[in-house]
Amino acid sequence: MLFADDIVLVDEHREGVNCKLELWRQTLEMKGFKLSRTKNEYMHCRFSNSSNQSDGISLDGVGIGASRKFRYLGSIVQHEGDIEEDIQHRIKAWWVKWKNATRVICDGKMPIKLKGKFYRTVIRPAMLYVPPWLMKVTQKINEETGLFPSPINHVLINEYLPNQGIMPHQDGPAYFPVVAILSLGSPVVMDFTPHSRLRACTSTLTEDAKEERFSYGNIENEKDKSSDNNNHHPFSVLLMPRSLLIFEDSAYSDYLHGIKDSVMHCFDGVVNEVEVLNQKEPDPELSRDLKSIQRTTNRISLTCRLVLKVHKNLFKF
Numbered sequence: 303m304l305f306a307d308d309i310v311l312v313d314e315h316r317e318g319v320n321c322k323l324e325l326w327r328q329t330l331e332m333k334g335f336k337l338s339r340t341k342n343e344y345m346h347c348r349f350s351n352s353s354n355q356s357d358g359i360s361l362d363g364v365g366i367g368a369s370r371k372f373r374y375l376g377s378i379v380q381h382e383g384d385i386e387e388d389i390q391h392r393i394k395a396w397w398v399k400w401k402n403a404t405r406v407i408c409d410g411k412m413p414i415k416l417k418g419k420f421y422r423t424v425i426r427p428a429m430l431y432v433p434p435w436l437m438k439v440t441q442k443i444n445e446e447t448g449l450f451p452s453p454i455n456h457v458l459i460n461e462y463l464p465n466q467g468i469m470p471h472q473d474g475p476a477y478f479p480v481v482a483i484l485s486l487g488s489p490v491v492m493d494f495t496p497h498s499r500l501r502a503c504t505s506t507l508t509e510d511a512k513e514e515r516f517s518y519g520n521i522e523n524e525k526d527k528s529s530d531n532n533n534h535h536p537f538s539v540l541l542m543p544r545s546l547l548i549f550e551d552s553a554y555s556d557y558l559h560g561i562k563d564s565v566m567h568c569f570d571g572v573v574n575e576v577e578v579l580n581q582k583e584p585d586p587e588l589s590r591d592l593k594s595i596q597r598t599t600n601r602i603s604l605t606c607r608l609v610l611k612v613h614k615n616l617f618k619f
């Protein structure tokens with residue numbers, strides 16, 4: 303039995319697709335093939351956000367089902383032109399491969415020499431390899447921002463459960479001081495708090511501020527330790543899905559950034575609040591009235607940075 307898959311018929315108009323489909327059907331049937339009515343689907347793309355709707359596509363007079371996305375040659379194409387699902391899918395596939403590879407390295411029974419060989423031939427090339435889809439993302443960030451002096455060479459991919467965040471921290475001197483964070487999945491609020499060396503008096507803690515310090519659990523949150531007298535005030539940013547946050551200069555060197563370990567995030571007073579309230583299609587996890595987010599799905603972030611110096615023999619077995 304012969305089987306053909308992954309065929310896409312494209313046209314600007316519904317009539318065009320219907321004609322092409324009919325031609326395909328007739329040609330295939332002449333050669334003894336059959337087009338499956340259940341497996342074929344059509345997708346109407348709205349890349350230009352135009353509102354005209356398709357009336358549907360039919361095969362031999364019978365309508366076929368509509369789809370909002372499809373997989374073609376390994377890529378997921380979405381009807382509104384987004385690439386979010388594609389990226390999430392590729393990250394998941396990569397994680398599975400990575401976990402399998404690290405299982406070998408962590409295997410106590412494996413001789414150290416063999417581990418070294420496995421590291422050099424499998425792990426290290428995988429770590430230094432930037433897949434083309436990710437390269438496209440980092441190149442676009444480089445080109446659009448013009449903030450990195452050379453190509454981004456480090457992307458950290460984090461996945462957060464709905465109650466997970468990241469403790470307040472600084473990214474440190476190993477990186478060029480510009481960070482670009484691409485967010486996918488659940489929206490969250492990222493808090494920026496001035497570094498303690500920039501706060502004048504720590505003895506004037508207010509009760510509110512003391513409470514804030516412990517709101518991250520047992521990690522000391524330095525937020526509001528004192529209201530500093532040098533223009534370094536805490537602030538927060540709402541990170542919506544598919545948004546790109548870039549910070550540099552004093553936001554990099556003078557502030558800690560963190561995300562609360564909580565399923566509920568309040569976005570009242572975030573620096574980009576207006577942008578959120580103006581959104582045409584609000585995120586289902588976000589309540590405009592309560593100015594809060596109820597995190598129900600995972601969040602994936604791609605933190606893109608430039609490592610200034612890569613040590614060749616960082617790990618040696």
Ligand SMILES: O=C(O)CCC(=O)C(=O)O
Nearest residue numbers: 458460468473483603605
């Ligand atoms: O996941 C994020 O949005 C932040 C990650 C981060 O700050 C880091 O990895 O240094």
Ligand SMILES: [Fe+2]
Nearest residue numbers: 471472473559
């Ligand atoms: Fe960070």
